[in-house]
Amino acid sequence: MSNTAKDVIIPTEPNIFRTIFLYAGQGDSTLLVVPDGDEYKYVLIDSNYDEAAGGIDIVELFKDLFDDGDSELDIYINTHPHNDHLGKIRDIYDQIGISQLWHSGHKPGKEHRGSYDDLEYVIKKIGEENVFRLRGSTEENKLDEKEIILGDIKYNVLAPADYVSDDIEDEKPETRYSRIHEQCGVIRFKYGEDEQQILITGDADYTAWKDHITDYHKDRLPSKVLSAAHHGSKSFFWKDGDTDEEPYKDHLKKIKPTYITVSAPKEKESKHDHPHKEAMDLYKEEVGDDKVFHLGEKRECIIVDIDSAGEIELYPDDELVKAYGKQDDGKDDGGNKVIIPPPVTKIDKKPMGA
Template structure:
């Protein structure tokens, strides 16, 4: 059995597993979604893609090759927005691994993101119009928009999802804008998706790089009752833009997180000194700490870990850290070879985790 199979594939039926993969300054999360009552009844969905040459980041292609060496396949790629650190390497993943569907925000960027966006367009063309879906906000469960503009109910296994953003009227507004305005508003048009599972329903909320304007003007008021989530993936790698327009903005926005009420927060970012943008921002961390207990905050880059969240069919949740994927598939590990880095990852950036996590994958 390969490391990827051991860590990622559940050994019990009916587990919804979410693997927040360490990819440095970027984001890639693998969903293992139950589809039936047998141990091997699962489908695999990738939310965002980041594949470049940062130290220790997991090579998605090598990991997927090992994950699917005996069975299974990647079914869907969901892109919250087409920035380089959320679509980087997707052409190679498609060519080497393959997947049948693409869900995306339908944003058209320019500037520095154009090259990788062309790679993303290549993938969309390859899967074909009938397998392309648009993320548009809805109060309905499991509703998505086809590429020919039809709203459809589309189930993905036994897990429910709800698309909270972007709003349709916003997409229409941005579509008519020039390239500079589109680039400026890409985070406003970012996909925000909630996945829910279990009899006592537990949810994981993916926020992409959605910003204060998106939440304040388009998401929170409209979806207030649908915001509560057990696990929150921190927007924009722990950037202050979730709460503020900029560092000097005194009009701090917290209504969204007051209603999300997360128990766990996952921050996909490298060590702060290694981030070109200083992620996660100190002022954002202080705001997050007002709403999430310190032992529930996981910054992937602080100890170079991935985080695995398991929800069973009753709604019980287990959260564990993992270093095996990084040790096996990480690139440039020479700076992380000391013994302490390969022991338990209990000191995760903020506070000290004791009873809630260890370094063993669930199964």
């Protein structure tokens, strides 16, 4: 019997660092398949299940991926505890299992308490010794003031900085809630002899980048692939989304991405109108129209493979959405899916800057 999750997710060759930007509808979910000697570790960054927009049901996907009954998710990373980045975390723990958890440490307001309760539930279940705070650092593989090795890849936790978390934690609840995107996790992952990088940004906003990240981490920002912040929101470029002002673009210039992925449904399917046209125009201006991948446009995932030499390949996949994406009527999404021949896009196998 065919197992779509295993067929798509598990590399057929050794020493491949595979990143899958999963179509989650209104939300974010990225699966890292991390080489670890002859084996692989599985790391999920954020999760959501937007059934109305045909998003992937991550629990059903994991049931197939870990169908031996003995395996579980190695690491769950939460960039910040908003509902659309924490959806299904309790179900993932209860039905699949989670060995280790990394999180920003933010305590959200009442609106998002439900998902935060689920996060606290998982933290209690897996034990404090398996839980780590994301703390911005200049050091490689540094997590919560400890060296934590993640298979054969390397990483930099860029945000949130301790002083930002301390400042926000002292605020009143309503102010603390308004600054959640300022206290968001930002992590760069790296692999290959000719090193290639993938930058995960969560919902980190204008203030986070302008005041805390860009200048301090400028040498650690360059990345081949950028996961666009906040579902393609204009909050990445403008304070409070005020487009009457000039956009802030220093961060994008320092990241210097070749490819950009945007985790959002179609604008008409998003209660926040994500992705915002103003932001998408700036992304396309930076890398070109054909190098910005909006997951919701065709309801597809984007897969990035990096081998040990540093050769990189990027291609779309619609099989995971067809197998695990649901409509609000409970039917598989495959019937309405636009089929495209994979792969349609490959990154030139050249050193960065060539």
